[in-house]
Amino acid sequence: MVLPSPEPRSAQQVRSLTDRGRAPWPLAIPAAIGATFLLLPLLGLLVRAPWRGLLRILADDTVRQALLLSLFSATAATAVAVVLGVPLAWVLARSTGRASALLRGLVTLPLVLPPVVGGVALLLVLGRTGLVGRWLDAWFGFTLPFTTAGVVVAETFVAMPFLVITLESAFRSADRGLEEAAFTLGASRLTVFRRVTLPLVAPALGAGAVLCWARALGEFGATITFAGNFPGKTQTMPLAVYLAMETDPEAAIALSLVLLAVSIAVLAGLRERWLGSGAAR
């Protein structure tokens, strides 16, 4: 038996497919459920928010300290990640061989590692009695746990891989021809990197830094394990939200709203400049 072949679509019908992009229902329904699933909890925050008491809660010293600390430490962690992560991404992108493949895997490990495990590992290495930490303490009398520097270390550990992987692929896809041209014209390797390669990957650097910053801002597990919890010193917003949930859920909701607002502001403010141009390339 021969099946009747379907009528060929008219050009107009084809245009309507691309124009309106109406999804067939087996795609549309899961898509709608997926979108609802992601948006509903955020809506829940808005609905349950103690709008009237909001100002009072947010004027609280602990909250202000937590917010400032979070903004400061996430920014500092991003700065450290840029300083160390850009060269690391470059090395990973430009090297070949088994060792570098292994290194690439290991560097991105914190991406999949539960952050709290990262915190435990940091404590065992950089803690006061840790492998490296004990020498820091003995020689300089300097210990990382329970300090704001410890928070930055924990956040950098968890967030830097986001910057590294974003940049590594950018370095890979950057036009080597331009670098070679600059090199043949007599520029040193460092000058080529600074004047040619870096500008080429600038959009990716921006996107990577934003991702890194956002991840650092939300860091919880490694921070509470490695840096402990003390208001104004190591108690970042996520810690404050978690701990407030035990005693004052309204305050936890208010704090969550602040984090939500910060996240939206970051996305909205930087999308055009960085992510947008990064995607357009």
Add this chain to the structure above:
Amino acid sequence: MTRMPYRHLAAAAVLATALATTACGSSGDSGASSTTTSTTSSTTSSAAAVSGTVTVFAAASLKEAFTTLGTQFESAHPGTKVVFNFGPSSGLATSIVGGAPADVFASASQKNMDQVTAASLATNPTPFVSNVMEIAVPAANPAHIDSVDDLAKAGVKVALCQAQVPCGTVAAKVFSNAKLTVKPVSQEVDVKSVLTKVSLGEVDAGVVYVTDVRTAGDKVKGIEIPSDVNASTTYPIVTLTKAPNAAAAAAFTAYVLSADGQAVLTADGFAKP
């Protein structure tokens, strides 16, 4: 392009992962347990026979004693399984009020139990033990702590429970009795995290329950707090009204209150309520 730097980096990375893996292996699961719903509670109606899973939410300080009690209870009642969720009493109370499917709640303070009874999720909790505080220092006692007063000295790193957790509240009472102002470096989520920071040597001292020092073995050293400044807390236990496995929950609660149960708790250093 030289190749040496990569080798160094690779070596460092291998080392880092090795450490991370070791950390992962040795830290393990700190006792947070999954909650399994009981499937066999309603089929057997005989009063004596209890079976199925009992989910017990208990204060972190009860971890060792209750784990022993759980094993004993399971062998006394074949077919039962006791699943524990140990944590800060304040956090446990919030989860129960939030609808966590628990059968039994054992709190380290009346205050957190009140949260649960106020939400009509339990009635008539029974006090079953009490506990007092002790200073825990790393085995080597690097800061030479030998009294409560030493905790207020500059440069001494102290970890405490955060204020809303019972061990934090009781520690604050000790300091007010001793007329001391102690500035901790960290306010930990529960008493076991304070103990961990002490046993790792990250802090010079922590204020925990006497029972925690006893169960920690020789990793930490205890420094007694004189009874005129020490403070205590009473632990209530209750079978929750919405217990998924009410029969077994009641049996477990009764076992904790029984002479056998009390013997286990006393052996760990708990006092009569």
